[in-house]
Amino acid sequence: MTELLFRDDSYLTEFKAKILTIEENAVILDKTAFSFQGGGLKSDTGVITTPEGVEFEVTKVLSQKGKILHFLNPSPSEDLVGKEITGKIDWERRFRQMRMHTCLHAISAILYKKYGVHVTGGDIKPEKSRVDFEIDHLREERVKEIKEAIDKIIEKDHPISVSYIRREEALKNLDLIRTKVNLIPESIKILRIVEIEGVDIQADGGVHVKSTKEIGEFIPLKTENRGKNHKRLYFTVKP
Ligand SMILES: [Zn+2]
Secondary structure, three states, rough: OOEEEHHHOOOEEEEEEEEEEEEOOOEEOOOOOOOOOEEOOOOOOOOEOOOOOOOEEEEEEEEEOOOOOOOOOOOOOHHOOOOOEEEEEEEHHHHHHHHHHHHHHHHHHHHHHHHHHEEEEEEEEOOEEEEOOOOOOOOOHHHHHHHHHHHHHHHHHOEEEEEEEEEHHHHOHHHHHHEEEEHHOOOOOOEEEEEEEOOOEEEEEEEEEEEOHHHHHHEEEEEOOOOOOOOEEEEEEOO
């Protein structure tokens, strides 16, 4: 099992860890600050350096059957097992993903509060993200309304907190029920809760900024009609 350092400190950019094993072209570490692909987010990239100063590029990080695989270029060799390495994540890329991700949660809260609709999907990338939801139309004035609401949330600089609660408790919380906490596999007994104070609360495993001002500016890019009650919004954050 790899300890997931990013779950409690999403601002950690450098860390020391031990290589436990090698599978395929990937190393498994005792702990990591690299966040893996999932929940609509792409994985981190970065560099791993051995005590001898040999550098490996981390091209992607995946979670497979409970194992966190850090894929390296060049491919790692068996003699790396047991070594203490230094990991450094590509912070520029990571920070953009954190900003996009928190922004996506704020959008989902606004859509529910203003229009009573649910988000059905999302894809977060460092450059451009998208969110899908069940709504009848997304004409210009409505996009403007959403933008104004998000601007206000950013302006107010709401703190974002991470906590852990038992599954039974989560199932009693109305806000968590709305975000479909019941769909999380029953094998998970303790849930990680991410709260944008006063705005949104969800069970979530991903990386977020520490307060909404860090999002920067929310910029809607374009909308797409994907069906009767299915609309898509592309957006980015600035700077
Ligand atoms: Zn999320």
